[in-house]
Amino acid sequence: MNLWVRITGWLAFVLAAGYMLVPLFGMTEFSLKARRGVYSLDAYARVIGDTEFQATFGYSVTLALATIVLGVLIVVPTAFWVRLKMPWARPFVEFLTLLPLVIPAIVLVFGYIRLYNTSSFLPLTGSAAGTNLLLALGYTVLALPYMYRAIDTGLRTIDVPTLTEAAQSLGAGWVTILWRIVLPNVMVAVLSGAFLTFAIVIGEYTLAALLDRPAFGPYLQRIGTNKPYEPFALSVISFAITWACMGLIQLATRLSKHTKAQR
Amino acid sequence: MILWPAPGNPGRPIPGGTSLRTNVPKLLSLWAGLLPFLLFCLLFLILPTFKIVTGAFQAPDGTFTLDNIRMMNSGNIPSAFWVSIKISFVSALLGGVAGFAVSAALAFGAVPKALRGAATTFSGVAANFAGVPLAFAFIATLGPVGLVNVMLRSNNMATLQQMGFSIYGFWGLTMAYVFFQLPLMILMILPALDGLKREWREAAAILGASGAQYWRMIALPILTPALLGTFALLFANAFGAVATAMALTGANLNIVPILLFAQIRGDVLGNPHLGYALAFGMIVVTAVANTLYIWLRVRSERWLK
Amino acid sequence: MSFLTIEHLEKSFGTNRVVQNFNLTIEKGEFVSLLGPSGCGKTTVLRMVAGFETPSTGRIVIGGKDVVNLRPNQRNIGMVFQAYALFPNLTVADNIGFGLKVAGRPRAERTARVAEMLKLIGLPDLGDRFPFQLSGGQQQRVALARALAPSPQVLLLDEPLSALDAKVRVSLRNEIRAIQKKLGITTIFVTHDQEEALSMSDRVVVMHGGRAEQVGTPFEVYNRPATKFVANFVGMLNTLEADVIDPATGRVRIGGTETSLRRALPAGRVTLAARPEMIALGVQPGRDTILEGKITSVDFLGSVIRIRARVDGSELAFDTFNSTDAPPPAPGSDVRLSLLASDLLLLQDP
Structure with missing residues (x-):
C-alpha cells in the first residue's frame, strides 16, 4: 500500500476519532466542575440523590423491559413462521419492519394521540395504565427494525424446518417448539436485540414527552433547562448505559461463539 | 415484492395440493400465523400513519378539503421544511463522507487491524447516543462556556461566538447530528466495503488501470446501491430527530420536527388539522427520499439478480 | 536468449x-x-x-x-x-x-x-x-x-x-x-x-x-x-525396499527375487519405486523381474480395474484394463507380477 493512501487513512481516522471523542471529553469534564476550582463528583451525587431521577429512571427501565418482552413475543413467532412456512413473504414482512426507520417517531406518536384518544374505539390515552401500554407498544415499533433483523439473522444460522419437524415428530406443540426449541437457539440474537432496545428506550424523549409520561428522557430535558451541571452528569450516565448495552451485546456474541466451539 | 407464491413455480410448492380450491384455506392458515404481527403493525404503524394522511385532507368537521395543504405555504412552515431538509442533507452528506473515509481506512488496512474492532464497537454506541445527552455533550464542548471557548479565552483568543458561530444555530445542530451520522455510516458501509473482492482491484491493476480508474469504473459503481441506501437512511434519521434539536436549540431554530412538536403540545398554529398537514409533509419528504433511493438503486443494480 | x-x-x-x-x-x-x-x-x-x-x-x-x-x-x-x-x-x-x-x-x-x-x-x-x-x-x-x-x-x-x-x-x-x-x-x-x-x-x-x-x-x-x-x-508411486548386492551393475534383491537395474546404485539398502503402469499381472514376455504376492483388494473403476497386492511387506497398486473374458482375480488369491527392472526408479533425497 502506498504511503499517500496510508497517510490519508490515518488522517481520516484521527480526525473522525477527534470529532467523536472531544464532545464526550467536554461533557465529562464539564460534569466534574460543579465545585468551583476543583474537579468533583458533586453533580453526580446530587443527581443520584434526586428522587425524581430515581423515579423516572426506574420508570424507563421498567418500560424498556416491557418493550423487550413485547418485542420478543411479537418478533420471534413471526420471524420463525416466515422462515418455516412462507419464505416468499419475507420481503413483505421485512418491508413492514423497516417502515419505522422511514416514518419519523414524532409522526407516529401524533397518530397515536389522535387515534387512541378518549373518544376512540381503543381509548388507550384515557388512563395512565393505557398510556403506559401505548408507550411500550410505540417503543416496540421503534425497536422493530433492530429486533427483527437480529432475530432473523439468528434464525438463519439454525435449520428451522428440520428442528421443527424433529420436535413435531416427538409430539411437541407450537408453544413448546417456540419456547423450548427456537428461543434457546436464538437467545444470543434475542439478547442483542434486547440490549439495543434498552439503549434506545432508556433515553427516548419524543414519545414519552408527547404522551406525557414521567420517563427519563423528558426528565433529562427538564433538568437541562434549569440546572447548571446535573444535566452533564446525567448525559455521562446515559452514555455509560449505552456503552454497557453495546458491551453486553458483544459479550453475548462472544459467549455464544465459545459454546458453539465446544459442540 | 412477492406477496403471493408465483404460480407454477415448482421450486416452492404449496403444501397440501395445487388446485386453487385447496390453496385458499391453506393460504389463509399461513397468513393466520402472521396475524399477531400484522395486527400489531396495523394498529401501531399503519393506522396511525393513515390517520395523519387522511387528517391532512379533512376540515375540522370531517369533510374533504385541500385547505390544510394550501396553508402549509404560509407563515414559517415553508422555511421550516427548507431548513430541515438542508440540515438533514448536509449532516447526512458530512457524516456520510467522513464515515466512508474512516470505513475505507479500516477496510483496506491503512490503520492497524486492532483499531477496527474498537472502532465498530464505539460506532455502535455513538450511533445510538442521540437525543438530549448528545445536545449536552455539544453544549459542554462548543457552547458559550464550553471546553473550546474556555481554552480559547485562556489563550486570549476570540471565542467561537465572536467568530460568528453559535451552537444553537444551523451549524451547531448539523455538527451534533454528524456525531451520530458518522458512526451510523461506518456501521452500514463497512460490510459493503468488505464485500469488495481483492481480485477486482488486482484484475483492474494488471489490466493497466490506475487506482483512480479502479475506483471510478469498478468500486464506486459496485458500492452505489449501498451508498444510496445508507444516505437515504441517514437523511431520514436526521429529518425525524426531535430531542437533540429541542435540547440544543429550543425554539431558536425553525425546523419541522420542533414546529410539529409545539403544535402537538399546544396547537400553536391555531388549527389542529394544520398539524396533520405538517406531519403528512414529513412523511412525504422521507417517502420522496426513499422512492428516489429505490429508483436510483434499481438503476444502479441492473447487474444484480 | x-x-x-x-x-x-x-x-x-x-x-x-x-x-x-x-x-x-x-x-x-x-x-x-x-x-x-x-x-x-x-x-x-x-x-x-x-x-x-x-x-x-x-x-x-x-x-x-x-x-x-x-x-x-x-x-x-x-x-x-x-x-x-x-x-x-x-x-x-x-x-x-x-x-x-x-x-x-x-x-x-x-x-x-x-x-x-x-x-x-x-x-x-x-x-x-x-x-x-x-x-x-x-x-x-x-x-x-x-x-x-x-x-x-x-x-x-x-x-x-x-x-x-x-x-x-x-x-x-x-x-x-x-x-x-x-x-x-x-x-x-x-x-x-x-x-x-x-x-x-x-x-x-x-x-x-x-x-x-x-x-x-x-x-x-x-x-x-x-x-x-x-x-x-507427480503421479502415483509404489515403493519397494531392496538390498543392493552389486552396486556397479545394479544387482539387487527384492524380497525373494534377484534382478538387475543395469546401472550403478549406492551400496546398502535402497528404496525403489514403480509406477502402477509398469507392473503387469502374471508373467509377461519381455519382463525380467517376477514378484510373488497376494491380492488385497480389487476396485472396479470402469474401463480400468485397480488391483492392490502385498509383496514382501509393501503394497503395490497397479491397473489392468477391463475385459469381458478375463474377470479380475479375487482378493486373497496368490498372484505373480512382472515388471522390467530398468524401469524401476531410485528414490533419494537431493
Whole structure:
C-alpha cells in the first residue's frame, strides 16, 4: 500500500476519532466542575440523590423491559413462521419492519394521540395504565427494525424446518417448539436485540414527552433547562448505559461463539 | 415484492395440493400465523400513519378539503421544511463522507487491524447516543462556556461566538447530528466495503488501470446501491430527530420536527388539522427520499439478480 | 536468449521464507506450469511476476527489461484469477474491453477487439450479458478473453480451473491450451493438480518448500523425477525396499527375487519405486523381474480395474484394463507380477 493512501487513512481516522471523542471529553469534564476550582463528583451525587431521577429512571427501565418482552413475543413467532412456512413473504414482512426507520417517531406518536384518544374505539390515552401500554407498544415499533433483523439473522444460522419437524415428530406443540426449541437457539440474537432496545428506550424523549409520561428522557430535558451541571452528569450516565448495552451485546456474541466451539 | 407464491413455480410448492380450491384455506392458515404481527403493525404503524394522511385532507368537521395543504405555504412552515431538509442533507452528506473515509481506512488496512474492532464497537454506541445527552455533550464542548471557548479565552483568543458561530444555530445542530451520522455510516458501509473482492482491484491493476480508474469504473459503481441506501437512511434519521434539536436549540431554530412538536403540545398554529398537514409533509419528504433511493438503486443494480 | 528470466528470486514474510532462490527461464510462446502443494510458494512467484508482491531479492526480466520496480499496471501482463474476478457491474463485452478502455484506445478499435475475443472463446453472442448470468466455465473463458484483449506479453493463470466442476475443467483446459498455442503467448500456469500440469505444459516446475525441485518436460518430470518429493507428488508411486548386492551393475534383491537395474546404485539398502503402469499381472514376455504376492483388494473403476497386492511387506497398486473374458482375480488369491527392472526408479533425497 502506498504511503499517500496510508497517510490519508490515518488522517481520516484521527480526525473522525477527534470529532467523536472531544464532545464526550467536554461533557465529562464539564460534569466534574460543579465545585468551583476543583474537579468533583458533586453533580453526580446530587443527581443520584434526586428522587425524581430515581423515579423516572426506574420508570424507563421498567418500560424498556416491557418493550423487550413485547418485542420478543411479537418478533420471534413471526420471524420463525416466515422462515418455516412462507419464505416468499419475507420481503413483505421485512418491508413492514423497516417502515419505522422511514416514518419519523414524532409522526407516529401524533397518530397515536389522535387515534387512541378518549373518544376512540381503543381509548388507550384515557388512563395512565393505557398510556403506559401505548408507550411500550410505540417503543416496540421503534425497536422493530433492530429486533427483527437480529432475530432473523439468528434464525438463519439454525435449520428451522428440520428442528421443527424433529420436535413435531416427538409430539411437541407450537408453544413448546417456540419456547423450548427456537428461543434457546436464538437467545444470543434475542439478547442483542434486547440490549439495543434498552439503549434506545432508556433515553427516548419524543414519545414519552408527547404522551406525557414521567420517563427519563423528558426528565433529562427538564433538568437541562434549569440546572447548571446535573444535566452533564446525567448525559455521562446515559452514555455509560449505552456503552454497557453495546458491551453486553458483544459479550453475548462472544459467549455464544465459545459454546458453539465446544459442540 | 412477492406477496403471493408465483404460480407454477415448482421450486416452492404449496403444501397440501395445487388446485386453487385447496390453496385458499391453506393460504389463509399461513397468513393466520402472521396475524399477531400484522395486527400489531396495523394498529401501531399503519393506522396511525393513515390517520395523519387522511387528517391532512379533512376540515375540522370531517369533510374533504385541500385547505390544510394550501396553508402549509404560509407563515414559517415553508422555511421550516427548507431548513430541515438542508440540515438533514448536509449532516447526512458530512457524516456520510467522513464515515466512508474512516470505513475505507479500516477496510483496506491503512490503520492497524486492532483499531477496527474498537472502532465498530464505539460506532455502535455513538450511533445510538442521540437525543438530549448528545445536545449536552455539544453544549459542554462548543457552547458559550464550553471546553473550546474556555481554552480559547485562556489563550486570549476570540471565542467561537465572536467568530460568528453559535451552537444553537444551523451549524451547531448539523455538527451534533454528524456525531451520530458518522458512526451510523461506518456501521452500514463497512460490510459493503468488505464485500469488495481483492481480485477486482488486482484484475483492474494488471489490466493497466490506475487506482483512480479502479475506483471510478469498478468500486464506486459496485458500492452505489449501498451508498444510496445508507444516505437515504441517514437523511431520514436526521429529518425525524426531535430531542437533540429541542435540547440544543429550543425554539431558536425553525425546523419541522420542533414546529410539529409545539403544535402537538399546544396547537400553536391555531388549527389542529394544520398539524396533520405538517406531519403528512414529513412523511412525504422521507417517502420522496426513499422512492428516489429505490429508483436510483434499481438503476444502479441492473447487474444484480 | 530467453524471453522471461527469473533470477535468484526470494520472498520472505517476516521470518517465513516462502520463496527461496527461485530460478527459471522461459522461451517466447512457451507454456510453463508451476506445480506443487498449497503453501509451496508457487502463487507467490506468480504474484511477484504480476507485481502484487515485491521480491525480497532477485530479478524478473521480461523481454529484456527488469520489471521488479514496475507497478502491476505498467507491466503489460494478463492474468486470470482462481475465483473468476470478473467485474460484476460490467457486461461481458465491457469486461473484455476494460484493459483497452483504461489504455485509452478508441471505441471502434475496442469494439472490434472485443468481438474478436468473444469469437476466440466461443461465446460470440454473450457480450451483453452480465457475469452473474454466466456459468462458471463461461465466466472463466470471459476472464481469459479479458486478460488477452490488451495483447499482453505474458499470460499468468492462477489456478483458473480449480473452482470448476470436473467435466468443465477438462474441456476448458484443452481450450486454454489451444488458444495459448494459437496466439503463441508466453504463459505461466499455477496449479496443484498434476494432471493439469502434465497435460497442458511444455515444461513443468515442481515446487516444494519455496524451491524449484525440478524443471523439465512433463515426460521428464514423470519418468525421471529428480527427487523423492517429485516422484511422490507427480503421479502415483509404489515403493519397494531392496538390498543392493552389486552396486556397479545394479544387482539387487527384492524380497525373494534377484534382478538387475543395469546401472550403478549406492551400496546398502535402497528404496525403489514403480509406477502402477509398469507392473503387469502374471508373467509377461519381455519382463525380467517376477514378484510373488497376494491380492488385497480389487476396485472396479470402469474401463480400468485397480488391483492392490502385498509383496514382501509393501503394497503395490497397479491397473489392468477391463475385459469381458478375463474377470479380475479375487482378493486373497496368490498372484505373480512382472515388471522390467530398468524401469524401476531410485528414490533419494537431493
